[in-house]
Amino acid sequence: MSNSLSVAQPRKRAPLWLWPLVWGALLLLSVVAMSAAEPLFRWIEPDARQVIYDRADFYVLLGRHLLVVGIAALVTVVVGVSAGIAVTRERGSDFLPLVGQLASLGQTFPPVAVLALAVPVLGFGTLPIIVALMLYGMLPIVRNTLAGLQAVDIDIKTAAHAMGMTPTQTLRYVELPLAAPVILAGIRTSVTINIATAALGATVGASNLGDPIISGIVNGNMAYVVQGALTIALLALTVDSLFELLQRQLRSRLSAP
């Protein structure tokens, strides 16, 4: 395996792990040493009493942000991929058209509206934003799972069948590995969108990196907004570049044509 990997590896100018490392380092720097940049923020907001958001530590906010996005992503991936798998099986094929349509409908629901509708049921706090993120992030995952699984060549599935693989083996060793790059791309889209969307949670009392932004808007303090936005953008870039790394690895492993 290692042998074939080195053959198939595409030659790149920068090593693959460079970008996640750079973005990750910047993110870390921004959450532990935001106060070091005080002169800069002072320049943005010369008149404010305070220019560094200090109601909570940034690493705590980052942790909560990650937790919300992570839980939502976990649930979406598990539910979305299983739904995609279920409706492409013989037994679940009745549900295929509906699930396909539903997935595309999911993103029609604006996250703010879902958030607002979730609050009466779930109360204020972290839960409504997780639900909103789940709904909003479901589409790319279900859509890509369906597309990926349906793109697996019928001949290859027949071959798997004919060699005596059970349906479970076919799914696990043939269909899923072949669909993996497409599914992973869906997860990537979903998670990156949700990292930005999670900031909305701050409006319903879920404390996360959206807090400084809301607080900045309410108090008219640009510096806070910049701090929140910067950290979220860095988080998004880190995660996105990690996915890029993962995708490349997968692609070279599969060395699909």
Place this chain on the structure above:
Amino acid sequence: MIELSHVSKRFGEETAVDDISLRVPKGKFCALVGTSGCGKSTTLRMINRLIEHSEGDIILDGQAIEVYDPVKLRRRIGYVIQHTGLFPHWNVARNIGLVPRLLKWSAADVQGRVEELMDLLGLPVGEFAHKYPHQLSGGQAQRVGVARALAADPDILLMDEPFGALDPITREKLQDELAKLQARLHKTVVFVTHDMDEALKLADHLVVMREGRIVQQGSPLALLQQPADSFVESLLGGLERGLKQAALTRVKDHMTSMGPTLPAQSRIPADFSLRQALSMMLRDHSDRLTVVDQHDVPIGELSLRRIIKEAQLDKGSARE
């Protein structure tokens, strides 16, 4: 042994296979021939239960096919699929070793078997074991497909147009290799093709299908000599039928002992076909050839007149 009796398959309203009966004795090579969409693949797939038949009985080694567990059955039957169907995410070695691995052979056994098969099919292990299907040429991919089907040493081999998408030269080469392989391994083979020459060359038993029915079956020679109707005749090449028949006959079966040898007479090896002999006579404007053995030593003689006479004799004997 494979036995189909009065087997039919319907997809909804459409009847894809209509009341066919067929017997392939152990170790024999049976070819299904027919135009596109006549139900060849469907017939094949019913044998390994990729498709369940609607009517009739399919019997494998004395047991009705329904008795077997489909998954285990398929692991016991080699299958070469129409467009190779190699797994694109696995390298050649992994592709070939699939069924042994499914059967839970030990890793060492699997590896040994893979190397043995790659040798057998002329795929150097060092060069190919770690290549991926998209890095193979069409001919190499087909070899891997055949190797994969042979991996667990099945008694029965089903092949669905294995050489369909290849250029004529590669195709012929693989056909020759398959013939050699079969002479060694003696598998029970059902082979689907729409190329009549391929079928004539490889098969012990030839089955011609049309619109889901069997039009005629028998030995290649029997079909050539006595096509059941104009459809079979046209499949067999119409007026070229005589030549095709000649292609199936070896020179050594028709040679006579040495007569007075003309010095300029052309020489032909004894295991060439009559068709090649005829071609040589046409080329050299002669009606006699000297037959030689593999050391180029003359062992007999072949005359045009004799070929024509004997062809008539064959016809008589094939009638029964």
Place this chain on the structure above:
Amino acid sequence: MSLLDALSTPRLRWDGRHPNTVLVSLSLIMLAAFWSLDVVSMAPNRIVQGTSYGALEALGWPGALLATLLLSFIGILAWQPSPRHYRALLAAVMTLMALMPVGLIASSYLLIDPELPQARLGLGAAYWVVLFVLLLCLIEIRLRLKLTRLWPTLLLCGVALVWWLCATLWLDSLALVQEFKARDRQFLRAIGQHVTLVGAAVSISVVVGLVLAMLMRRYARLQKSAFAVLNFLQTIPSLALFGLLLAPLAWLAANVPLLGQLGVSGIGTTPALIALIAYSLLPMVRNTYIALEEVSPDTLEAAKGMGMRAGQRFWQVRLPLALPVLLEGVRITTVQAIGLTAVAALIGAGGLGTFIFQGLGQAAMDMVLLGALPILMLALVVDAGLGALAEALRPGGTR
């Protein structure tokens, strides 16, 4: 989304032997929800938490029985599907939807004490679930009957009209209606603002998107950097982008008098519009670019061969062929903008988001609904409408 449309349509079975498991399960879900969840809630006034009522109390025996019958009817019809049964199913679903406000009228009659003028009726979980699942049924039936999106949309408009009539004439006690009556002017203005903002942002980004996409086709280098910038913009949370625009615009308005006179200011519409356009550009440009690129070179070659000039080729061949994908971009952009505009309420841009955030602030959930429901409906209507338009404009007709 275009990917989804490209999925092969599954084989439909008309043989009648195979039950439509989707509709059967949906029918069972609705029955379960109807009988186990609360149908309505009643509160004596706006502040007090309401008490919940189940199906029997809310609708009485006859109402509950009728609803149960209609819901089971869906499952029974779906057991042996045929085109005729699907049409009957469509009728049943529509009837149920149109009867839902009537049910509310019945419960207000049954539950509300006339002595309490402040009393208000809230929709319970069962109502929402049944409504949502009915929409799913509608989608499923539309797919099975192979209807275009236009028909269900029109039918739903009819249902909405029934709802509207019932609400204005007989449903004074419904909490939503009361919230609306308390601030109907404000509501209409908010809708106006919302639609205007979305319309302005989308139309500007359509034009800019078209120009950018065409420039990208000409200058390959621009394409990479432009997509990189637009992609980066999407990683900034909408909340933050709105916030970030406040300060520079305030500064501009203060220091450039002309801009101040033009109405540019730090808070309100201007930053909202700019941020909306920034977000709309990526989906717009991406789809426009893909749409124009995807037109088959053979067709264009043929057009050239026929002697069409470059301008003619663009306007008569490339653009019409690209139109459906382009409209798809407009659809995605508009739906996204409708949601984002709600966030813009936070920086004083008005719109329906105002109700959401005010309601959240006062913990007045009916007010939140007053903002969230129209946003949702707006998004769904735009989605369905533009989707239907794109479908109709697909070259070679709908089918």
